[in-house]
Amino acid sequence: MALGEHGTLLKASQQVALTQPGASKALQEIETTFGTPLFVRTNRGLEPNVVGHCVIRYARRIQTDLAHLRDEIVGITRGHGGRVAAGVIMGAVPLLTDAVSALVARQADLSVEIVEDTSAALLAELDAGRLDLAICRTTVSQTPQVYDSVKLQDETLAVIANVGHPLRHAKKLTLHELAPYRWVVYRANMPMRLLLEREYRESGIRFPQHLLETTSAFATLTLLQANPSFVALVSIEVARFFKIRQMARILPLALASQSEPYELVTRKGGPVQPASKLLIQELLHRQS
Template identity: 65%
Template sequence: MTQEIPSLSSITSRLHLKQLRLLIALADHGSLLKAAEQVALTQPGASKALQEIETTLGAQLFVRTNRGLEATDLGHCVIRYARLIQTDLAHLREDMIGILQGHGGRLALGVIMGAVPLLTDALTRLLEKRPALSVEIVEDTSARLLRLLDQGRLDMAICRTSISQQPHLYDSIDIHNEKLAVVANIHHPLARRETLQLTDLADSRWVVYSANMPMRLLLEREFHEANLRFPLHLLETTSAFTTLSLLQRNPSFVALMSVDVAQFCTRFGMTTILPLPLHSRSEPYQLVTRHGGMRSSVAQLFIDEFTETPKEEA
Protein backbone atom coordinates (compact mmCIF):
# COMPACT_ATOMS: atom_id res chain seq x y z
CA MET A 1 0.00 0.00 0.00
CA THR A 2 1.37 3.39 -1.02
CA GLN A 3 2.18 5.70 1.88
CA GLU A 4 -0.03 8.80 1.89
CA ILE A 5 1.79 12.13 2.07
CA PRO A 6 -0.08 15.14 3.53
CA SER A 7 -1.30 17.89 1.20
CA LEU A 8 0.92 20.81 0.27
CA SER A 9 -1.27 23.27 2.19
CA SER A 10 -0.97 21.10 5.31
CA ILE A 11 2.82 20.92 5.00
CA THR A 12 3.33 24.65 4.35
CA SER A 13 1.07 25.66 7.23
CA ARG A 14 2.83 23.42 9.79
CA LEU A 15 6.48 23.28 8.71
CA HIS A 16 8.89 25.88 10.12
CA LEU A 17 12.30 27.05 8.92
CA LYS A 18 13.93 26.14 12.24
CA GLN A 19 12.73 22.58 11.73
CA LEU A 20 14.47 22.49 8.36
CA ARG A 21 17.66 23.73 10.03
CA LEU A 22 17.35 20.85 12.49
CA LEU A 23 17.04 18.31 9.67
CA ILE A 24 20.21 19.62 8.03
CA ALA A 25 22.06 19.55 11.35
CA LEU A 26 20.92 15.96 11.98
CA ALA A 27 22.17 14.98 8.52
CA ASP A 28 25.50 16.68 9.15
CA HIS A 29 26.14 15.26 12.63
CA GLY A 30 24.06 12.08 12.94
CA SER A 31 23.60 13.02 16.59
CA LEU A 32 20.50 14.50 18.18
CA LEU A 33 22.59 16.18 20.88
CA LYS A 34 25.01 17.88 18.46
CA ALA A 35 22.18 18.89 16.13
CA ALA A 36 20.27 20.37 19.06
CA GLU A 37 23.31 22.41 20.10
CA GLN A 38 23.74 23.74 16.55
CA VAL A 39 20.16 25.05 16.33
CA ALA A 40 20.01 26.23 19.97
CA LEU A 41 17.56 23.63 21.27
CA THR A 42 17.66 21.26 24.21
CA GLN A 43 17.94 17.58 23.36
CA PRO A 44 14.32 16.92 24.44
CA GLY A 45 13.26 19.95 22.42
CA ALA A 46 15.07 18.66 19.35
CA SER A 47 13.54 15.20 19.79
CA LYS A 48 10.07 16.75 19.99
CA ALA A 49 10.75 18.93 16.95
CA LEU A 50 11.83 15.89 14.92
CA GLN A 51 8.61 14.08 15.89
CA GLU A 52 6.63 17.14 14.78
CA ILE A 53 8.42 17.23 11.42
CA GLU A 54 7.78 13.54 10.80
CA THR A 55 4.11 13.98 11.76
CA THR A 56 3.80 17.00 9.45
CA LEU A 57 5.32 15.11 6.52
CA GLY A 58 3.66 11.79 7.34
CA ALA A 59 6.91 9.84 7.12
CA GLN A 60 9.77 8.51 9.22
CA LEU A 61 12.87 10.47 8.26
CA PHE A 62 15.54 8.96 10.55
CA VAL A 63 16.25 5.61 12.18
CA ARG A 64 18.47 4.96 15.20
CA THR A 65 21.50 2.75 14.57
CA ASN A 66 24.68 1.98 16.50
CA ARG A 67 26.30 4.77 14.47
CA GLY A 68 23.69 7.32 15.49
CA LEU A 69 20.73 8.72 13.57
CA GLU A 70 20.66 7.78 9.88
CA ALA A 71 18.28 9.21 7.30
CA THR A 72 15.78 6.96 5.56
CA ASP A 73 15.26 7.23 1.79
CA LEU A 74 12.47 9.73 2.41
CA GLY A 75 14.70 11.49 4.90
CA HIS A 76 17.42 11.97 2.29
CA CYS A 77 14.81 13.42 -0.05
CA VAL A 78 13.53 15.90 2.56
CA ILE A 79 17.06 16.90 3.62
CA ARG A 80 17.99 17.65 0.01
CA TYR A 81 15.07 20.05 -0.33
CA ALA A 82 15.78 21.55 3.09
CA ARG A 83 19.28 22.43 1.83
CA LEU A 84 17.79 23.92 -1.34
CA ILE A 85 15.42 26.08 0.70
CA GLN A 86 18.28 27.24 2.92
CA THR A 87 20.35 28.08 -0.17
CA ASP A 88 17.45 29.97 -1.73
CA LEU A 89 17.03 32.01 1.44
CA ALA A 90 20.73 32.85 1.39
CA HIS A 91 20.31 33.99 -2.22
CA LEU A 92 17.26 36.03 -1.19
CA ARG A 93 19.35 37.86 1.38
CA GLU A 94 22.12 38.48 -1.19
CA ASP A 95 19.59 39.87 -3.66
CA MET A 96 18.08 42.20 -1.06
CA ILE A 97 21.50 43.50 -0.07
CA GLY A 98 22.41 44.02 -3.70
CA ILE A 99 19.19 45.89 -4.44
CA LEU A 100 19.64 48.14 -1.40
CA GLN A 101 23.23 48.87 -2.40
CA GLY A 102 22.13 49.59 -5.94
CA HIS A 103 24.87 47.66 -7.70
CA GLY A 104 24.75 44.01 -6.63
CA GLY A 105 22.11 41.34 -6.98
CA ARG A 106 22.17 37.79 -8.23
CA LEU A 107 21.50 36.15 -11.57
CA ALA A 108 20.98 32.45 -12.37
CA LEU A 109 21.66 31.69 -16.03
CA GLY A 110 21.39 28.55 -18.11
CA VAL A 111 23.21 27.89 -21.37
CA ILE A 112 23.58 25.12 -23.91
CA MET A 113 27.12 24.14 -24.86
CA GLY A 114 27.30 25.91 -28.21
CA ALA A 115 26.15 29.23 -26.76
CA VAL A 116 28.73 29.42 -23.97
CA PRO A 117 30.95 31.97 -25.81
CA LEU A 118 27.86 34.09 -26.50
CA LEU A 119 26.86 34.05 -22.83
CA THR A 120 30.35 34.83 -21.54
CA ASP A 121 30.69 37.82 -23.88
CA ALA A 122 27.38 39.30 -22.72
CA LEU A 123 28.10 38.51 -19.08
CA THR A 124 31.53 40.16 -19.27
CA ARG A 125 29.90 43.36 -20.52
CA LEU A 126 27.29 43.19 -17.75
CA LEU A 127 29.89 42.65 -15.01
CA GLU A 128 31.66 45.81 -16.12
CA LYS A 129 28.46 47.65 -15.23
CA ARG A 130 27.60 45.58 -12.14
CA PRO A 131 30.92 44.38 -10.65
CA ALA A 132 29.28 43.20 -7.42
CA LEU A 133 26.80 40.95 -9.25
CA SER A 134 26.78 37.27 -8.21
CA VAL A 135 26.11 34.83 -11.04
CA GLU A 136 25.28 31.13 -11.21
CA ILE A 137 25.78 29.46 -14.61
CA VAL A 138 24.29 26.06 -15.46
CA GLU A 139 25.38 24.38 -18.71
CA ASP A 140 23.02 21.64 -19.88
CA THR A 141 20.66 20.60 -22.67
CA SER A 142 17.69 22.75 -23.69
CA ALA A 143 15.30 20.21 -22.18
CA ARG A 144 16.98 20.31 -18.78
CA LEU A 145 17.32 24.10 -18.80
CA LEU A 146 13.62 24.56 -19.57
CA ARG A 147 12.77 22.31 -16.62
CA LEU A 148 14.96 24.46 -14.37
CA LEU A 149 13.15 27.55 -15.68
CA ASP A 150 9.82 25.87 -14.86
CA GLN A 151 11.04 25.24 -11.31
CA GLY A 152 12.18 28.84 -10.87
CA ARG A 153 15.81 27.74 -10.52
CA LEU A 154 16.95 29.92 -13.43
CA ASP A 155 16.16 33.52 -14.28
CA MET A 156 16.69 32.84 -17.98
CA ALA A 157 18.51 30.53 -20.35
CA ILE A 158 20.13 30.60 -23.74
CA CYS A 159 18.66 27.51 -25.37
CA ARG A 160 15.81 26.51 -27.70
CA THR A 161 12.10 26.21 -26.92
CA SER A 162 11.39 23.98 -29.95
CA ILE A 163 12.25 20.86 -27.97
CA SER A 164 9.36 21.56 -25.55
CA GLN A 165 5.87 20.19 -26.09
CA GLN A 166 4.57 23.44 -24.58
CA PRO A 167 6.67 26.28 -26.06
CA HIS A 168 3.88 28.74 -25.23
CA LEU A 169 5.00 28.55 -21.60
CA TYR A 170 8.06 30.64 -22.45
CA ASP A 171 8.94 34.06 -23.78
CA SER A 172 11.88 33.95 -26.17
CA ILE A 173 14.02 36.23 -28.30
CA ASP A 174 16.13 34.94 -31.20
CA ILE A 175 19.62 36.25 -30.47
CA HIS A 176 22.12 34.36 -32.65
CA ASN A 177 22.07 32.24 -35.80
CA GLU A 178 24.22 29.25 -35.03
CA LYS A 179 26.57 27.67 -37.51
CA LEU A 180 28.14 24.28 -36.93
CA ALA A 181 31.54 22.78 -37.66
CA VAL A 182 33.05 19.31 -37.61
CA VAL A 183 36.06 19.19 -35.30
CA ALA A 184 38.75 16.64 -34.55
CA ASN A 185 42.13 16.13 -32.97
CA ILE A 186 44.86 18.21 -34.66
CA HIS A 187 46.48 14.90 -35.67
CA HIS A 188 43.35 13.52 -37.33
CA PRO A 189 44.32 11.63 -40.53
CA LEU A 190 42.24 14.03 -42.68
CA ALA A 191 43.17 17.26 -40.89
CA ARG A 192 45.46 18.45 -43.70
CA ARG A 193 42.99 17.86 -46.53
CA GLU A 194 41.78 21.01 -48.29
CA THR A 195 38.21 19.78 -48.72
CA LEU A 196 36.17 16.88 -47.39
CA GLN A 197 32.82 15.28 -48.12
CA LEU A 198 30.64 13.60 -45.54
CA THR A 199 31.36 10.23 -47.14
CA ASP A 200 35.01 10.67 -46.04
CA LEU A 201 33.85 10.57 -42.41
CA ALA A 202 31.02 8.06 -42.75
CA ASP A 203 33.00 5.31 -41.01
CA SER A 204 34.43 7.57 -38.29
CA ARG A 205 33.53 7.32 -34.62
CA TRP A 206 31.36 10.38 -33.92
CA VAL A 207 30.89 12.15 -30.59
CA VAL A 208 27.34 13.48 -30.71
CA TYR A 209 24.47 14.87 -28.68
CA SER A 210 21.67 12.57 -27.56
CA ALA A 211 18.85 11.61 -29.91
CA ASN A 212 16.20 14.24 -30.68
CA MET A 213 18.46 17.15 -29.72
CA PRO A 214 18.67 19.86 -32.45
CA MET A 215 22.39 19.38 -33.19
CA ARG A 216 21.94 15.60 -33.45
CA LEU A 217 18.92 15.99 -35.73
CA LEU A 218 20.91 18.27 -38.02
CA LEU A 219 23.71 15.72 -38.33
CA GLU A 220 21.21 12.95 -39.05
CA ARG A 221 19.69 15.14 -41.76
CA GLU A 222 23.13 15.69 -43.32
CA PHE A 223 23.71 11.92 -43.54
CA HIS A 224 20.22 11.32 -44.92
CA GLU A 225 20.58 13.96 -47.65
CA ALA A 226 23.98 12.51 -48.59
CA ASN A 227 22.36 9.05 -48.92
CA LEU A 228 24.63 7.71 -46.20
CA ARG A 229 23.73 5.44 -43.29
CA PHE A 230 23.97 7.27 -39.97
CA PRO A 231 26.87 5.88 -37.86
CA LEU A 232 25.88 3.01 -35.58
CA HIS A 233 28.60 3.20 -32.94
CA LEU A 234 28.24 6.62 -31.35
CA LEU A 235 29.56 8.32 -28.24
CA GLU A 236 26.72 10.43 -26.83
CA THR A 237 27.36 13.30 -24.43
CA THR A 238 26.17 16.82 -23.68
CA SER A 239 29.46 17.76 -22.04
CA ALA A 240 31.92 19.98 -23.91
CA PHE A 241 34.73 18.81 -21.63
CA THR A 242 33.96 15.16 -22.28
CA THR A 243 33.86 15.82 -26.02
CA LEU A 244 37.22 17.57 -25.94
CA SER A 245 38.76 14.84 -23.77
CA LEU A 246 37.60 12.14 -26.18
CA LEU A 247 39.00 14.03 -29.16
CA GLN A 248 42.30 14.60 -27.37
CA ARG A 249 42.76 10.92 -26.56
CA ASN A 250 41.43 9.54 -29.86
CA PRO A 251 42.88 11.17 -32.99
CA SER A 252 40.42 9.36 -35.28
CA PHE A 253 37.25 10.64 -33.53
CA VAL A 254 35.18 13.54 -34.87
CA ALA A 255 32.49 15.71 -33.30
CA LEU A 256 29.94 18.35 -34.25
CA MET A 257 30.20 21.70 -32.43
CA SER A 258 29.01 25.24 -32.85
CA VAL A 259 31.47 27.34 -34.85
CA ASP A 260 31.95 29.64 -31.84
CA VAL A 261 33.05 26.78 -29.57
CA ALA A 262 35.07 25.14 -32.36
CA GLN A 263 36.99 28.35 -33.07
CA PHE A 264 37.66 28.84 -29.36
CA CYS A 265 39.06 25.33 -29.00
CA THR A 266 41.08 25.60 -32.21
CA ARG A 267 42.53 28.95 -31.15
CA PHE A 268 44.15 27.22 -28.17
CA GLY A 269 45.37 24.23 -30.18
CA MET A 270 42.91 21.77 -28.62
CA THR A 271 41.19 20.79 -31.88
CA THR A 272 41.12 21.51 -35.58
CA ILE A 273 38.11 22.35 -37.76
CA LEU A 274 37.81 19.87 -40.61
CA PRO A 275 37.07 21.36 -44.07
CA LEU A 276 33.64 19.75 -44.37
CA PRO A 277 30.80 22.05 -45.53
CA LEU A 278 27.44 21.47 -43.84
CA HIS A 279 24.34 22.25 -45.86
CA SER A 280 21.71 22.25 -43.12
CA ARG A 281 21.02 25.28 -40.95
CA SER A 282 20.45 24.89 -37.23
CA GLU A 283 17.84 26.74 -35.22
CA PRO A 284 18.88 30.09 -33.74
CA TYR A 285 19.79 30.42 -30.10
CA GLN A 286 17.03 31.97 -28.02
CA LEU A 287 17.11 33.97 -24.81
CA VAL A 288 14.30 32.28 -22.88
CA THR A 289 12.33 33.30 -19.79
CA ARG A 290 9.13 31.96 -18.27
CA HIS A 291 6.04 33.47 -19.87
CA GLY A 292 4.62 36.22 -17.70
CA GLY A 293 7.35 35.85 -15.09
CA MET A 294 8.66 38.84 -13.17
CA ARG A 295 12.13 40.05 -14.16
CA SER A 296 14.59 41.60 -11.74
CA SER A 297 16.48 44.71 -12.75
CA VAL A 298 19.70 42.73 -13.30
CA ALA A 299 17.84 40.16 -15.41
CA GLN A 300 16.57 42.98 -17.61
CA LEU A 301 20.11 44.38 -17.87
CA PHE A 302 21.31 40.99 -19.13
CA ILE A 303 18.52 40.91 -21.71
CA ASP A 304 19.51 44.43 -22.79
CA GLU A 305 23.00 43.16 -23.63
CA PHE A 306 21.40 41.22 -26.49
CA THR A 307 18.59 43.55 -27.52
CA GLU A 308 20.56 46.81 -27.47
CA THR A 309 23.94 45.65 -28.84
CA PRO A 310 24.15 44.95 -32.58
CA LYS A 311 24.90 41.28 -33.18
CA GLU A 312 27.04 39.93 -36.02
CA GLU A 313 25.31 37.12 -37.91
CA ALA A 314 27.07 33.80 -37.40
Protein backbone atom coordinates (compact mmCIF):
# COMPACT_ATOMS: atom_id res chain seq x y z
CA MET A 1 0.00 0.00 0.00
CA ALA A 2 2.79 2.44 0.88
CA LEU A 3 4.58 1.67 -2.39
CA GLY A 4 1.36 2.24 -4.29
CA GLU A 5 0.93 5.63 -2.62
CA HIS A 6 4.51 6.92 -2.87
CA GLY A 7 6.07 5.06 -5.80
CA THR A 8 9.52 4.87 -4.18
CA LEU A 9 11.08 2.44 -1.75
CA LEU A 10 12.58 5.30 0.27
CA LYS A 11 9.28 7.05 1.02
CA ALA A 12 7.41 3.77 1.47
CA SER A 13 10.04 2.48 3.91
CA GLN A 14 9.81 5.69 5.93
CA GLN A 15 6.03 5.36 6.17
CA VAL A 16 6.19 1.80 7.53
CA ALA A 17 9.28 2.45 9.71
CA LEU A 18 11.69 0.19 7.82
CA THR A 19 15.14 0.82 6.42
CA GLN A 20 15.26 1.04 2.63
CA PRO A 21 17.17 -2.29 2.36
CA GLY A 22 14.60 -3.83 4.72
CA ALA A 23 11.73 -2.57 2.58
CA SER A 24 13.43 -3.91 -0.56
CA LYS A 25 13.81 -7.32 1.05
CA ALA A 26 10.18 -7.25 2.23
CA LEU A 27 9.00 -6.48 -1.31
CA GLN A 28 11.06 -9.36 -2.68
CA GLU A 29 9.54 -11.71 -0.10
CA ILE A 30 6.02 -10.55 -0.95
CA GLU A 31 6.57 -10.97 -4.69
CA THR A 32 8.09 -14.42 -4.08
CA THR A 33 5.04 -15.37 -2.02
CA PHE A 34 2.68 -14.39 -4.84
CA GLY A 35 4.99 -15.88 -7.47
CA THR A 36 4.89 -12.80 -9.69
CA PRO A 37 6.22 -9.21 -9.77
CA LEU A 38 3.82 -6.62 -8.37
CA PHE A 39 5.61 -3.45 -9.45
CA VAL A 40 7.30 -2.19 -12.59
CA ARG A 41 10.48 -0.10 -12.33
CA THR A 42 10.09 3.10 -14.40
CA ASN A 43 11.76 6.50 -14.63
CA ARG A 44 9.09 7.77 -12.22
CA GLY A 45 9.80 5.03 -9.68
CA LEU A 46 7.85 1.89 -8.81
CA GLU A 47 4.43 1.56 -10.45
CA PRO A 48 2.05 -1.32 -9.63
CA ASN A 49 1.19 -3.65 -12.50
CA VAL A 50 -2.24 -5.27 -12.89
CA VAL A 51 -1.50 -7.87 -10.20
CA GLY A 52 -0.02 -5.17 -7.99
CA HIS A 53 -3.19 -3.10 -8.17
CA CYS A 54 -5.18 -6.21 -7.22
CA VAL A 55 -2.95 -6.96 -4.23
CA ILE A 56 -3.05 -3.33 -3.07
CA ARG A 57 -6.87 -3.35 -3.24
CA TYR A 58 -7.07 -6.46 -1.06
CA ALA A 59 -4.44 -5.09 1.31
CA ARG A 60 -6.64 -2.04 1.84
CA ARG A 61 -9.59 -4.29 2.58
CA ILE A 62 -7.51 -6.17 5.14
CA GLN A 63 -6.36 -2.93 6.75
CA THR A 64 -9.95 -1.65 6.88
CA ASP A 65 -11.19 -4.92 8.36
CA LEU A 66 -8.44 -4.84 11.00
CA ALA A 67 -9.35 -1.26 11.91
CA HIS A 68 -12.97 -2.31 12.19
CA LEU A 69 -11.92 -5.34 14.24
CA ARG A 70 -10.18 -3.05 16.73
CA ASP A 71 -13.27 -0.85 17.01
CA GLU A 72 -15.56 -3.86 17.31
CA ILE A 73 -13.42 -5.38 20.08
CA VAL A 74 -13.56 -2.09 21.98
CA GLY A 75 -17.33 -2.02 21.48
CA ILE A 76 -17.74 -5.62 22.64
CA THR A 77 -15.60 -5.17 25.74
CA ARG A 78 -17.63 -2.09 26.64
CA GLY A 79 -20.88 -3.82 25.83
CA HIS A 80 -21.83 -1.45 23.01
CA GLY A 81 -20.39 0.77 20.31
CA GLY A 82 -18.56 -0.05 17.10
CA ARG A 83 -17.88 1.69 13.81
CA VAL A 84 -19.51 1.81 10.40
CA ALA A 85 -18.47 3.54 7.16
CA ALA A 86 -21.45 4.37 4.94
CA GLY A 87 -21.51 5.85 1.46
CA VAL A 88 -24.42 7.79 0.00
CA ILE A 89 -25.35 9.56 -3.21
CA MET A 90 -26.45 13.18 -2.90
CA GLY A 91 -30.19 12.56 -3.22
CA ALA A 92 -30.25 10.08 -0.36
CA VAL A 93 -28.20 12.12 2.13
CA PRO A 94 -31.23 13.13 4.27
CA LEU A 95 -32.37 9.49 4.28
CA LEU A 96 -29.04 8.30 5.65
CA THR A 97 -28.49 11.15 8.10
CA ASP A 98 -31.95 10.69 9.62
CA ALA A 99 -31.20 7.00 10.18
CA VAL A 100 -27.74 7.74 11.62
CA SER A 101 -29.17 10.40 13.96
CA ALA A 102 -31.78 7.97 15.29
CA LEU A 103 -29.22 5.19 15.68
CA VAL A 104 -26.56 7.17 17.55
CA ALA A 105 -29.25 8.46 19.90
CA ARG A 106 -29.59 4.84 21.05
CA GLN A 107 -25.94 3.81 20.56
CA ALA A 108 -23.92 6.69 21.97
CA ASP A 109 -20.55 4.95 21.46
CA LEU A 110 -21.18 4.19 17.80
CA SER A 111 -18.79 5.90 15.35
CA VAL A 112 -20.07 6.61 11.82
CA GLU A 113 -18.18 7.79 8.75
CA ILE A 114 -20.35 9.19 5.93
CA VAL A 115 -18.95 9.51 2.41
CA GLU A 116 -20.99 11.37 -0.22
CA ASP A 117 -20.17 10.62 -3.87
CA THR A 118 -21.54 9.18 -7.10
CA SER A 119 -22.79 5.58 -7.32
CA ALA A 120 -19.77 4.56 -9.40
CA ALA A 121 -17.31 6.03 -6.88
CA LEU A 122 -19.13 4.50 -3.90
CA LEU A 123 -19.16 1.04 -5.48
CA ALA A 124 -15.40 1.39 -6.04
CA GLU A 125 -15.02 2.27 -2.35
CA LEU A 126 -17.06 -0.82 -1.45
CA ASP A 127 -14.81 -2.92 -3.67
CA ALA A 128 -11.74 -1.51 -1.95
CA GLY A 129 -13.17 -2.28 1.48
CA ARG A 130 -13.27 1.35 2.55
CA LEU A 131 -17.06 1.31 2.96
CA ASP A 132 -19.26 -1.17 4.81
CA LEU A 133 -22.42 -0.22 2.93
CA ALA A 134 -23.70 2.35 0.49
CA ILE A 135 -27.00 3.90 -0.56
CA CYS A 136 -26.57 4.18 -4.30
CA ARG A 137 -27.43 2.34 -7.54
CA THR A 138 -25.81 -0.84 -8.84
CA THR A 139 -27.14 -0.15 -12.36
CA VAL A 140 -24.09 2.03 -13.05
CA SER A 141 -21.82 -1.01 -12.62
CA GLN A 142 -20.92 -3.44 -15.38
CA THR A 143 -20.97 -6.22 -12.78
CA PRO A 144 -23.98 -5.53 -10.51
CA GLN A 145 -24.13 -9.22 -9.60
CA VAL A 146 -21.08 -8.88 -7.35
CA TYR A 147 -23.13 -6.87 -4.83
CA ASP A 148 -25.96 -7.64 -2.45
CA SER A 149 -28.58 -4.96 -2.90
CA VAL A 150 -32.03 -4.23 -1.54
CA LYS A 151 -34.40 -1.64 -2.95
CA LEU A 152 -34.62 1.01 -0.28
CA GLN A 153 -36.88 3.72 -1.64
CA ASP A 154 -38.13 5.18 -4.91
CA GLU A 155 -36.54 8.49 -5.80
CA THR A 156 -38.69 11.49 -6.65
CA LEU A 157 -36.92 14.44 -8.24
CA ALA A 158 -37.61 18.15 -7.92
CA VAL A 159 -36.27 21.35 -9.42
CA ILE A 160 -35.04 23.90 -6.90
CA ALA A 161 -33.80 27.48 -7.15
CA ASN A 162 -32.87 30.47 -5.05
CA VAL A 163 -35.80 31.85 -3.00
CA GLY A 164 -35.47 34.97 -5.13
CA HIS A 165 -35.53 33.21 -8.50
CA PRO A 166 -37.39 35.16 -11.23
CA LEU A 167 -39.95 32.33 -11.59
CA ARG A 168 -40.51 31.91 -7.86
CA HIS A 169 -44.20 32.90 -8.04
CA ALA A 170 -45.09 30.64 -10.98
CA LYS A 171 -47.92 28.17 -10.38
CA LYS A 172 -46.79 25.76 -13.11
CA LEU A 173 -43.67 25.59 -15.26
CA THR A 174 -42.41 23.80 -18.37
CA LEU A 175 -38.89 23.03 -19.55
CA HIS A 176 -39.35 25.66 -22.25
CA GLU A 177 -39.72 28.31 -19.55
CA LEU A 178 -36.64 27.05 -17.67
CA ALA A 179 -34.48 26.69 -20.79
CA PRO A 180 -32.94 30.21 -20.48
CA TYR A 181 -31.64 29.52 -16.97
CA ARG A 182 -28.33 27.84 -16.06
CA TRP A 183 -28.67 24.29 -14.69
CA VAL A 184 -26.70 22.79 -11.81
CA VAL A 185 -26.60 19.05 -12.55
CA TYR A 186 -24.79 15.77 -12.01
CA ARG A 187 -22.02 14.93 -14.47
CA ALA A 188 -22.77 13.08 -17.71
CA ASN A 189 -23.98 9.46 -17.63
CA MET A 190 -25.23 9.69 -14.04
CA PRO A 191 -28.89 8.54 -13.65
CA MET A 192 -30.21 11.95 -12.56
CA ARG A 193 -28.44 13.68 -15.45
CA LEU A 194 -29.71 11.08 -17.95
CA LEU A 195 -33.26 11.66 -16.72
CA LEU A 196 -33.01 15.41 -17.29
CA GLU A 197 -31.55 14.86 -20.75
CA ARG A 198 -34.46 12.53 -21.55
CA GLU A 199 -36.96 15.16 -20.37
CA TYR A 200 -35.43 17.73 -22.71
CA ARG A 201 -35.32 15.26 -25.60
CA GLU A 202 -38.97 14.25 -25.19
CA SER A 203 -39.96 17.92 -24.96
CA GLY A 204 -38.24 18.60 -28.27
CA ILE A 205 -35.78 21.06 -26.72
CA ARG A 206 -32.02 21.05 -27.19
CA PHE A 207 -30.24 20.13 -23.97
CA PRO A 208 -28.20 23.04 -22.53
CA GLN A 209 -24.52 23.04 -23.48
CA HIS A 210 -23.20 25.18 -20.66
CA LEU A 211 -23.82 23.46 -17.34
CA LEU A 212 -22.56 23.57 -13.78
CA GLU A 213 -21.72 19.99 -12.79
CA THR A 214 -21.33 18.77 -9.22
CA THR A 215 -22.11 15.75 -7.07
CA SER A 216 -22.19 17.81 -3.88
CA ALA A 217 -25.39 18.97 -2.20
CA PHE A 218 -23.47 21.76 -0.48
CA ALA A 219 -21.92 22.96 -3.75
CA THR A 220 -25.38 22.90 -5.33
CA LEU A 221 -26.81 25.02 -2.53
CA THR A 222 -23.97 27.55 -2.56
CA LEU A 223 -24.27 27.93 -6.34
CA LEU A 224 -28.00 28.66 -5.97
CA GLN A 225 -27.22 31.16 -3.25
CA ALA A 226 -24.54 32.82 -5.38
CA ASN A 227 -26.77 33.35 -8.42
CA PRO A 228 -30.58 33.69 -8.09
CA SER A 229 -31.10 32.66 -11.72
CA PHE A 230 -29.61 29.15 -11.38
CA VAL A 231 -31.83 26.05 -11.16
CA ALA A 232 -30.92 22.54 -9.98
CA LEU A 233 -32.32 19.03 -10.17
CA VAL A 234 -32.19 17.18 -6.83
CA SER A 235 -34.11 14.53 -4.94
CA ILE A 236 -37.32 15.57 -3.21
CA GLU A 237 -35.68 14.77 0.16
CA VAL A 238 -32.89 17.27 -0.50
CA ALA A 239 -35.37 19.79 -1.94
CA ARG A 240 -37.59 19.60 1.16
CA PHE A 241 -34.58 19.91 3.46
CA PHE A 242 -33.57 23.15 1.74
CA LYS A 243 -37.14 24.44 1.51
CA ILE A 244 -37.98 23.89 5.20
CA ARG A 245 -34.89 25.88 6.15
CA GLN A 246 -35.75 28.56 3.60
CA MET A 247 -32.50 27.91 1.74
CA ALA A 248 -34.18 27.27 -1.61
CA ARG A 249 -37.55 27.14 -3.33
CA ILE A 250 -39.11 24.16 -5.13
CA LEU A 251 -40.20 25.19 -8.61
CA PRO A 252 -43.48 23.72 -9.94
CA LEU A 253 -42.06 21.65 -12.82
CA ALA A 254 -43.66 18.22 -13.29
CA LEU A 255 -41.22 15.60 -14.59
CA ALA A 256 -42.62 12.79 -16.73
CA SER A 257 -39.66 10.42 -16.38
CA GLN A 258 -39.33 7.98 -13.50
CA SER A 259 -36.10 8.00 -11.54
CA GLU A 260 -34.27 4.86 -10.45
CA PRO A 261 -34.80 3.77 -6.81
CA TYR A 262 -32.15 3.95 -4.11
CA GLU A 263 -30.51 0.66 -3.23
CA LEU A 264 -28.89 -0.43 0.03
CA VAL A 265 -25.69 -2.08 -1.21
CA THR A 266 -23.07 -4.27 0.48
CA ARG A 267 -20.29 -6.52 -0.82
CA LYS A 268 -21.62 -9.95 -1.77
CA GLY A 269 -20.30 -12.56 0.60
CA GLY A 270 -18.43 -9.97 2.65
CA PRO A 271 -18.65 -9.87 6.45
CA VAL A 272 -21.28 -7.53 7.87
CA GLN A 273 -20.06 -6.05 11.14
CA PRO A 274 -22.47 -5.65 14.10
CA ALA A 275 -22.41 -1.85 13.79
CA SER A 276 -23.22 -2.13 10.08
CA LYS A 277 -26.10 -4.48 10.85
CA LEU A 278 -27.54 -1.90 13.24
CA LEU A 279 -27.48 0.82 10.58
CA ILE A 280 -28.91 -1.53 7.94
CA GLN A 281 -31.73 -2.50 10.29
CA GLU A 282 -32.45 1.16 11.04
CA LEU A 283 -32.59 2.04 7.33
CA LEU A 284 -34.85 -0.89 6.50
CA HIS A 285 -37.09 -0.23 9.52
CA ARG A 286 -37.63 3.38 8.47
CA GLN A 287 -38.84 2.22 5.04
CA SER A 288 -41.19 -0.48 6.31
